[in-house]
Amino acid sequence: MRSHNVAVIGCGIWGKNVVRNFYNLNALHTVCDLDAENRKNLRELYPDIELTADSNEVINNPEIEAVAVVTPSHTHYKLVKQAIEAGKHVYVEKPISTVSTEAMALAELADKNNIVLMVGHLLMYHPAVNRLKMLINEGALGDIRYVQSDRLNINHFKNDRSVMWDLAPHDVSMTSYILGKEPVRVISAVGASSDNNDIMDVTHVTIEYEGNIIAHISDSWIHPQKRVNLLVRGTKATAIFDDTLAENKLQVFESSSPKVSKTEVLDYIEIEPLKLECQHFLNCIEQGKQARSDGHNGFNVVKVLEEAEKIMLGEKVKKLDNVNFALSRSKR
Numbered sequence: 001m002r003s004h005n006v007a008v009i010g011c012g013i014w015g016k017n018v019v020r021n022f023y024n025l026n027a028l029h030t031v032c033d034l035d036a037e038n039r040k041n042l043r044e045l046y047p048d049i050e051l052t053a054d055s056n057e058v059i060n061n062p063e064i065e066a067v068a069v070v071t072p073s074h075t076h077y078k079l080v081k082q083a084i085e086a087g088k089h090v091y092v093e094k095p096i097s098t099v100s101t102e103a104m105a106l107a108e109l110a111d112k113n114n115i116v117l118m119v120g121h122l123l124m125y126h127p128a129v130n131r132l133k134m135l136i137n138e139g140a141l142g143d144i145r146y147v148q149s150d151r152l153n154i155n156h157f158k159n160d161r162s163v164m165w166d167l168a169p170h171d172v173s174m175t176s177y178i179l180g181k182e183p184v185r186v187i188s189a190v191g192a193s194s195d196n197n198d199i200m201d202v203t204h205v206t207i208e209y210e211g212n213i214i215a216h217i218s219d220s221w222i223h224p225q226k227r228v229n230l231l232v233r234g235t236k237a238t239a240i241f242d243d244t245l246a247e248n249k250l251q252v253f254e255s256s257s258p259k260v261s262k263t264e265v266l267d268y269i270e271i272e273p274l275k276l277e278c279q280h281f282l283n284c285i286e287q288g289k290q291a292r293s294d295g296h297n298g299f300n301v302v303k304v305l306e307e308a309e310k311i312m313l314g315e316k317v318k319k320l321d322n323v324n325f326a327l328s329r330s331k332r
Helices: 015-024 036-045 055-059 073-085 100-112 127-138 163-179 273-287 295-330
Strands: 006-009 028-032 050-052 066-069 089-093 117-120 144-154 183-192 202-209 213-220 222-234 237-242 250-254 262-265
Touching: 006 015, 006 055, 015 028, 015 273, 028 055, 036 050, 050 055, 055 073, 066 073, 066 273, 073 089, 073 100, 089 273, 100 117, 100 295, 117 273, 117 295, 127 163, 127 222, 127 237, 127 250, 144 163, 163 183, 163 202, 163 213, 163 295, 183 295, 202 295
Parallel strands: 006 028, 006 066, 028 050, 066 089, 089 117, 144 213
Antiparallel strands: 144 222, 183 202, 202 213, 222 237, 237 250, 250 262
C-alpha cells in the first residue's frame, strides 16, 4: 500500500530522478510523459505504476493526492494552477514560473485552498548546505561579508530562455536560505550568448542582501569542466562547499591568516538531497505544514531573477545604442 498517491508529470533527464525517489518512498502512483519510448522504459522499471501521456488524466484522477510537475519552466504555471484547483498538493521543479506575478498568484492560490505547494529548490535540502547554515547561525564564520556561487557545466539541451532561469534559482534560494536574509536589490546583471542568439548561456548576477552582504552568482551552460562551488566569506573564517567532490564537500579556512590555512573539514550525514526533498514534501502533506521552499519562497527567487533579466536586457539595448552613437559620429 502506498504512503501517498503521487503522480509525476514529465520524465525527462531530471524527471527520471524524481520518479525514482517517489517510487522508492512508496508514494508513486502514476507517471505522465508524452514520449512513448520513455513510457515503455518506465513500464519495464516500474511495472506496478500507472502510465499516461495525458496530463488531464492525472489532474482529474481522484485517487491521485499530489502532483510533481517536472516539465519545462514555461509550462509550470498552467499545470500547477490546474492541479491546485483540482485539490492536489503540488511539488514543482524550479523555477515555479519565470513571471513573478504568476508565481505570487500560485502561492496565494495554494494558501487559499490549503494546499502544500513546494518548489524544487534542491540545495535547501542538501545536508552539507544545512551544515553550513548551522555554522553561520552559530557565528563560527563571524559576520558574513561576501558570498560567491559558481554553477558551471555543459548543457546541450537549452530548453529555458537562459542559463540563469535554469541554474540560478539554486544559487539564489541557497544563498537566501543559509544567510537567513532577504535580497535588497540586484546590483548588476550581465549575460552572453556563445551562439549569438537570444538564449544567454553565461550569466553573472550580483545581489545585495540585508546587512550589506554582497553575493555574486555565475552560471554557465558552456563550461567543459563542471564546477559547483559556494564560497561564504566571514570576518572569522571562510567556508567552501564544493558539490563536485566525492567527499569533504564542506571545508572551512581561516580568514585572518595571510597563509589561508585550512582549519577543518566538516562532517554531516550523506543522504541524496533529492530523497530528502521528496520526503519533506510527503511529510508536509501528512502534517499539514508549509514546505521549506514553499510558493512564497519560489516567488522571492523569481522576483530577483526577473529584475536581473531586466537589467541584462537593458544593458544589451544600452550597448547597441552606444554602438549606433559611435557609428553616427564616425559619419560626421
